[in-house]
Amino acid sequence: MKLTVQGRRRSAAIAAAGMAAMIGTAVLAAPASAHTPVWSVTCNSVQVDLTNYSTGRHVQNSVSLTVVGGEGALADNEDFGGSFHATEALPAHDSPLTVRLVVKAGDNKKYNVDETKVSPVCDTPTSPSVTPSTTPPTTAPETTAPGTTAPTTAPVPAGTTNAPVVAGTTSAAGGGDLAETGSSSATPMIAGIAVAVVVAGGGLVLWTRRRGSSAHR
Numbered sequence: 001m002k003l004t005v006q007g008r009r010r011s012a013a014i015a016a017a018g019m020a021a022m023i024g025t026a027v028l029a030a031p032a033s034a035h036t037p038v039w040s041v042t043c044n045s046v047q048v049d050l051t052n053y054s055t056g057r058h059v060q061n062s063v064s065l066t067v068v069g070g071e072g073a074l075a076d077n078e079d080f081g082g083s084f085h086a087t088e089a090l091p092a093h094d095s096p097l098t099v100r101l102v103v104k105a106g107d108n109k110k111y112n113v114d115e116t117k118v119s120p121v122c123d124t125p126t127s128p129s130v131t132p133s134t135t136p137p138t139t140a141p142e143t144t145a146p147g148t149t150a151p152t153t154a155p156v157p158a159g160t161t162n163a164p165v166v167a168g169t170t171s172a173a174g175g176g177d178l179a180e181t182g183s184s185s186a187t188p189m190i191a192g193i194a195v196a197v198v199v200a201g202g203g204l205v206l207w208t209r210r211r212g213s214s215a216h217r
Contacts, residue, residue, distance in 0.1 A: 035053055035054075035105060036050070037103055043123075044090050045087060045090055046074065048101060054107035061105055063101070064103075066100050067090070067098070067100075094121060096120055099118075101115050
């Protein structure tokens with residue numbers, strides 16, 4: 001079957017339309033898989049993953065990661081090629097931090113990124129409170145060494161003095177016996193004998209006188 005000129009033209013138009021559709025689909029699908037910026041922020045770090053960026057000639061991609069109001073940049077790369085990956089630690093903070101990511105695509109400005117995210121405060125475990133002890137310290141009782149007795153002192157009555165004790169008799173060193181200065185226990189007996197002798201003598205004298213007087217009569 002021979003195609004007429006009109007039929008050939010119609011077939012060529014259909015083929016061209018199909019080719020254009022395929023090319024358009026490929027062109028539209030390419031940007032969807034390219035220029036993929038992904039980043040996340042936690043309480044103590046920030047992670048950035050940039051993939052599928054253009055690496056064509058005279059194409060320069062740049063990325064900057066900073067803390068808003070902070071000093072210095074966490075990341076500052078003026079030419080990262082087709083991809084960029086970084087995990088940066090955030091400074092310690094007791095209030096939320098704002099982190100800013102700026103990405104500039106060298107092939108088209110529509111792929112640029114300028115976003116901010118907030119880093120929350122990290123939760124810190126609370127330490128249990130310690131209550132000070134109110135129990136008074138205990139004192140160990142005094143102990144004495146084995147075999148010893150603690151000396152005791154007898155109380156001295158007020159108004160009295162301890163007078164030295166004087167012995168009744170003393171003997172000089174190397175001397176003989178000294179006469180007793182006090183009365184002896186034999187003195188009453190001697191006195192009784194003397195009185196009896198005196199009485200007996202007196203009676204004898206009286207008896208002698210009476211006998212002599214009776215003889216002269």
